[in-house]
Amino acid sequence: QQPVQSPQAVILREGEDAVINCSSSKALYSVHWYRQKHGEAPVFLMILLKGGEQKGHEKISASFNEKKQQSSLYLTASQLSYSGTYFCGTESPGNTGKLIFGQGTTLQVKP
Amino acid sequence: ETGVTQSPTHLIKTRGQQVTLRCSSQSGHNTVSWYQQALGQGPQFIFQYYREEENGRGNFPPRFSGLQFPNYSSELNVNALELDDSALYLCASSGGPSNTEAFFGQGTRLTVV
Numbered sequence: 001q002q003p004v005q006s007p008q009a010v011i012l013r014e015g016e017d018a019v020i021n022c023s024s025s026k027a028l029y030s031v032h033w034y035r036q037k038h039g040e041a042p043v044f045l046m047i048l049l050k051g052g053e054q055k056g057h058e059k060i061s062a063s064f065n066e067k068k069q070q071s072s073l074y075l076t077a078s079q080l081s082y083s084g085t086y087f088c089g090t091e092s093p094g095n096t097g098k099l100i101f102g103q104g105t106t107l108q109v110k111p
Numbered sequence: 112e113t114g115v116t117q118s119p120t121h122l123i124k125t126r127g128q129q130v131t132l133r134c135s136s137q138s139g140h141n142t143v144s145w146y147q148q149a150l151g152q153g154p155q156f157i158f159q160y161y162r163e164e165e166n167g168r169g170n171f172p173p174r175f176s177g178l179q180f181p182n183y184s185s186e187l188n189v190n191a192l193e194l195d196d197s198a199l200y201l202c203a204s205s206g207g208p209s210n211t212e213a214f215f216g217q218g219t220r221l222t223v224v
Contacts, residue, residue, distance in 0.1 A: 002153070030210055041115075041201065041215035042154065049210065087153050096209035098167045099144065101153035 005102035022088030031071040032089040117216035134202035143185040
């Protein structure tokens with residue numbers, strides 16, 4: 001039931017791009033993305049609703065393919081501040097409010 | 112700062128004891144969700160409270176229980192503590208039960224010895 005994230009870890013140089021994928025075996029109502037830095041609380045990035053929408057915030061954007069039950073998070077021109085662990089959380093129809101998180105993708109951006 | 116505060120920040124308990132964790136939700140929010148996060152893992156959903164009623168529960172035994180108060184703050188109670196209950200407990204406050212941005216508190220680090 002837990003969504004599967006890939007890759008598990010990625011190391012980038014500043015300015016490089018990254019894609020983090022989130023895949024579920026269940027039908028999805030929405031996908032939430034969070035970033036957590038070591039020793040801190042998870043911080044909300046964005047929510048995507050069914051309907052295949054895309055969202056963006058500065059250089060971080062995401063897509064949601066409802067039919068494939070997949071979402072992808074795109075980080076372009078990465079900055080040192082992007083380092084952390086990224087989690088996708090999924091809500092399924094009939095279980096809205098019950099956010100199930102993936103195991104996380106650790107991103108390290110080096111100068 | 113999210114405006115969501117949890118107390119205490121750290122706690123050490125002995126196996127078999129009971130513990131109460133507290134969460135103050137952000138102003139204007141009526142929903143609190145609780146999560147357990149083991150080291151190196153994603154948060155696991157325990158339950159959600161919406162307007163003082165439980166509104167969904169994850170795969171946790173009944174010894175995990177909760178409350179939400181009229182001011183929408185919340186408590187998580189765990190009875191008969193086990194060693195595997197050692198984890199970071201996070202609460203998240205939101206303006207509704209689903210489809211909304213959730214603001215997490217800093218968490219309570221519980222160690223069971």
